[in-house]
Amino acid sequence: MECKVKNEYGTIYIAEDVMLKVVGYAALECYGIVAMSGQRATDGIVEWLGRENLTKGVQIRNVGDMLDVDLYIIVEYGISISEVCKTIIETVRYKLESTTGVKVRKISISVEGIRI
Template sequence: MLKLENHLGVIEISEEYFANLIGHAVSECFGVAGMVSSGAVQGLRSALTKEEFTDKGVSVKAVNGSLVVDLHIAVTYGLNIATTVRSIVGKVRYVTEKATGLQVAKVNVFVDEMI
């Protein structure tokens, strides 16, 4: 659960909501072949259950009242990675800010695989 406080009160948004929202936004971007497990917990969980999870490759943290998003992705071989990443950053920032009203301070994209 992500908790943010402002002058109106406390906002609580589940991490599953962010994972779904951001995961769908990333998957719509051209050149993204898929999401990659980030961290030991996600990798172990996927290996044990043999199923895909909505939070695969997505991590969201609240820092000083704004959001920091970490993404681990696989890109399509032969495409310009810098252009693909710029597209992802813009899309994630726009979709997240529009849906939640919270400012996105940073979107970190880690290209872990090329397919």
């Protein structure tokens, strides 16, 4: 899936991998997040993913001309999960919209684990 951005100069096509990396790096910049997490649906085992595989903890879907973003994260123990998620939502929305020009409709966060 690639995203199209139209402006007065023409059409820009942005690869899905680029958008996934923008979201992943923006999320990892936020205080309180330890890692991205991928979940295998077949056995429910949660994998911890470092910076090299951070796109596996992110899913995006086109909804019309906007995006829905799903994040799977692991947070640090002792930090307010709701505040971490609020910060991630604000940061990811800003970075994705300012970097790619694509509007974000919704960001959903699934906290898959906590690191002690």
